Amino acid sequence: MxxxxxxxxxxxAASLRGEIERQRFGLELIPSENFVSPAVLxxxxxxxxxxxxxxxxxxxxxxxxxxxxxxxxxxIERAKKLFGAEHANVQPYSGSPANIAVYTGLLELGDTIxxxxxxxxxxxxxxxxxxxxxxxYNFVQYxxxxxxxxxxxxxxxxxxxxxxxxxxLSGATAYPREIDFHAFHEVAQEIEAVSMADIAHxxxxxxxxxxxxxxxxxDVVTTTTHKTLRGPRGAVIMCKxxxxxxxxxxxxxxxxxxxxxxxxxxxxxxxKEAMQPSFKEYAVQIVNNxxxxxxxxxxxxxxxxxxxxxxxxxxxxxxxKGVTGKxxxxxxxxxxxxxxxxxxxxxxxxxxxxxxxxIGTPAxxxxxxxxxxxxxxxxxxxxxxxxxxxxxVYQKVRDEVRALCEQFPLxxxxx
Ligand SMILES: *Cc1c(COP(=O)(O)O)cnc(C)c1O
Numbered sequence: 001m002x003x004x005x006x007x008x009x010x011x012x013a014a015s016l017r018g019e020i021e022r023q024r025f026g027l028e029l030i031p032s033e034n035f036v037s038p039a040v041l042x043x044x045x046x047x048x049x050x051x052x053x054x055x056x057x058x059x060x061x062x063x064x065x066x067x068x069x070x071x072x073x074x075x076i077e078r079a080k081k082l083f084g085a086e087h088a089n090v091q092p093y094s095g096s097p098a099n100i101a102v103y104t105g106l107l108e109l110g111d112t113i114x115x116x117x118x119x120x121x122x123x124x125x126x127x128x129x130x131x132x133x134x135x136x137y138n139f140v141q142y143x144x145x146x147x148x149x150x151x152x153x154x155x156x157x158x159x160x161x162x163x164x165x166x167x168x169l170s171g172a173t174a175y176p177r178e179i180d181f182h183a184f185h186e187v188a189q190e191i192e193a194v195s196m197a198d199i200a201h202x203x204x205x206x207x208x209x210x211x212x213x214x215x216x217x218x219d220v221v222t223t224t225t226h227k228t229l230r231g232p233r234g235a236v237i238m239c240k241x242x243x244x245x246x247x248x249x250x251x252x253x254x255x256x257x258x259x260x261x262x263x264x265x266x267x268x269x270x271x272k273e274a275m276q277p278s279f280k281e282y283a284v285q286i287v288n289n290x291x292x293x294x295x296x297x298x299x300x301x302x303x304x305x306x307x308x309x310x311x312x313x314x315x316x317x318x319x320x321k322g323v324t325g326k327x328x329x330x331x332x333x334x335x336x337x338x339x340x341x342x343x344x345x346x347x348x349x350x351x352x353x354x355x356x357x358x359i360g361t362p363a364x365x366x367x368x369x370x371x372x373x374x375x376x377x378x379x380x381x382x383x384x385x386x387x388x389x390x391x392x393v394y395q396k397v398r399d400e401v402r403a404l405c406e407q408f409p410l411x412x413x414x415x
Contacts, residue, residue, distance in 0.1 A: 001413065025405045026336035027377060031313035031360020032173070032201060034230045035367065035410060037273060040266045044232050048262035056091075056248060071265040078271035082207050084215045085238035090267055091251050091259040095200045095224035098235035098251075099125040100132060102220050105250025106194055106243065107166055109136050114165035114193075116151070117143035120345045121175035121315075123198065140165060144345050149306035150177055157187045164191055170214070171198030171222075174342055174358050176309040181214035188219075194243075196220045200235075202311055204228025204362065207274050208283020211311065219243060228286065228312055228362045231270025234263045282365060286312045289361040292371035296378025305344055305356070313360035317344045323388050325354040331388045332357075335397035337380060367408040376404065 006013040023035070036044075048068065054061040057069040057076070072090060079088035092098035103113065113133075116122030120143035124131045127139025140163045142156035160168060170184040181197050188195035197214035203223040205211040214221050220239040225231035239247050252259070273279060287310070294308045297316065305315035318328055325341030332339055342358035349355045359381075364373070380397045387393040 020411055022336075024410045025402050026338055027380075027401055027405070028363035029337060029339045029359040029361075029377075031358060031362060032224075032227045034227060034362045036226075036230060036232060036266075036270070038411075038413065039273070040230075040232055040269050043266035043269045044262055046262050046265065048265050049260075051261045052258045053261055054252060054258050056252070068261045071261065071268055072259070075264050075268035075271065078268055078275070079236050079238065082271050082274055083203075083221070083238055084213070085221065086216075086241045087239050087244040087247070089237045089248055089251050090234075090264050091256060092222075092235040092237060093256060093260060093263075094233060095123075095198070095222065095235045096125045097255060098222040098224075098237050099123075099198060101250040101255050102196060102222060102237060102247065103133065103137060103167070104254055105246040106220070107137065110138060111167070112138045112140060112163055112165040113167045113169060114140050114142065114156075114160055114163065115169040116172050116175075117141040119343050119347060120144045121172040123171075123173040123200070126169055126171075126198070144175075144306075146346060149345055151175070151179065153180065153183050156184070157190075160187045160191055160193070165193055167194040167196055169196045169198060170218075171200065173201060174313070174315055176304075176306050176311060176313050176315055178211050178310040181212065181218055185214075185217050185219075194219045196222070198222050200224040201227050201313070204230060204274065204279075205283050205286065205311055208280045208286075210283045210287050220247070225267050225270060228283070229270060229274060230282075230362070230366065231274075232263045232266035234260070234267055236267070285370065286361050286365045288371060289365050289369065289374045290314060292374040293359070293361060293378050296375045297381065300378065300382035302382070312362050313358060315342060315344060315356055315358050317356050318385070319355050321385055323385055324349065325356050326352070327388060328357050328385055331384050331394070332381065334394040335380065335384050336401045337377070337384065337397070367405075367410055369408055373404065373408075376400075 002013050052062045053065045053068045057072045075090040076088045115126035118128050125133045127134045145152045168188040185195040195218045197218045200223050206213045222237050224235045226233045290309045290312050294314050303317045303320050329341040339357050339359045342356045343354040344356040347355050
């Protein structure tokens with residue numbers, strides 16, 4: 001596979017080989033990551049990267065788009081069918097530009113938007129002051145209850161009634177519980193706001209029928225395609241027909257130039273995969289694995305935000321272990337267990353050195369791991385955190401991790 005890169009650029013070939021090895025022999029616990037299929041990978045690394053096709057299918061500003069139209073039409077039709085959406089735009093380069101496209105398409109700069117507090121699980125593009133969203137719009141934020149760590153729906157409604165946002169945004173990046181999208185939509189209707197759901201993290205759980213869907217009632221839904229949905233890096237915006245023109249115009253020519261046609265072809269492949277019965281089994285197993293991992297961590301004395309999980313992710317508050325998120329991330333990395341440090345709700349520490357770590361099961365589930373393996377993984381996490389700075393423990397766990405990974409082969413044809 002790497003034959004040509006090896007010839008032209010041995011340095012990049014070395015980095016690619018290193019990354020394949022890292023993915024194969026380490027435990028990937030970052031909840032926003034996954035392993036795409038060889039079919040998705042093949043569409044991504046295809047000649048469609050060569051094409052310019054500004055515009056939309058059958059209405060392009062460049063010639064030669066017969067096959068690009070074929071692929072984008074398929075991606076659109078499949079996205080609509082998969083989610084039950086009236087309209088789909090598959091051109092957003094990624095989740096962040098997709099969200100910005102919605103705001104610019106449906107609102108005026110300076111308008112009020114209500115989203116989830118970032119420190120409670122919201123995303124940067126949900127109004128963080130360092131992000132374009134927070135600079136260009138007036139964001140007001142709801143959060144989670146200080147005891148239950150679950151979204152405080154009453155507080156959300158009170159803030160909406162007081163602040164009268166033009167758009168109400170649901171969806172999160174670090175929230176371990178199921179989201180009641182209908183509750184958000186009802187409040188939006190009450191104040192005549194647009195309802196928007198950003199399902200980037202849980203799209204795979206929604207199409208797999210293990211979580212409630214924001215369709216068909218939510219006005220606009222954005223999702224990345226590369227998290228639980230297990231497609232290429234990218235995003236989709238779906239909406240009711242009456243928003244379609246504004247959304248399409250916001251994406252192109254409002255925000256983007258030529259679509260990434262190779263990525264869009266790969267999105268179509270991923271959507272087809274997500275329509276198969278095996279994907280539903282996959283989605284069910286993601287949650288079963290997360291619950292099994294959470295149980296093992298609880299047994300090891302870990303403090304889990306909200307006490308557990310309903311979805312693919314677990315947020316651990318490490319305060320009772322006397323280890324910071326930054327330290328834990330680095331220690332687990334030494335043992336070839338990859339996760340990310342993360343703020344916990346009401347965190348007293350800083351984003352760069354927060355109190356928690358965030359872990360998730362989508363990638364390990366793709367490898368075929370089940371509850372028994374999750375018990376092992378939970379045990380190793382505990383061993384590393386309880387013996388932080390102990391090189392011999394890192395080495396021991398690293399060897400055990402490798403032995404487990406060898407039983408669940410990954411990308412064997414990528415040499
Ligand atoms: C990941 C994520 C995004 C952003 O996606 P990128 O592709 O990284 O730009 C947006 N919203 C939520 C809720 C996310 O989890």
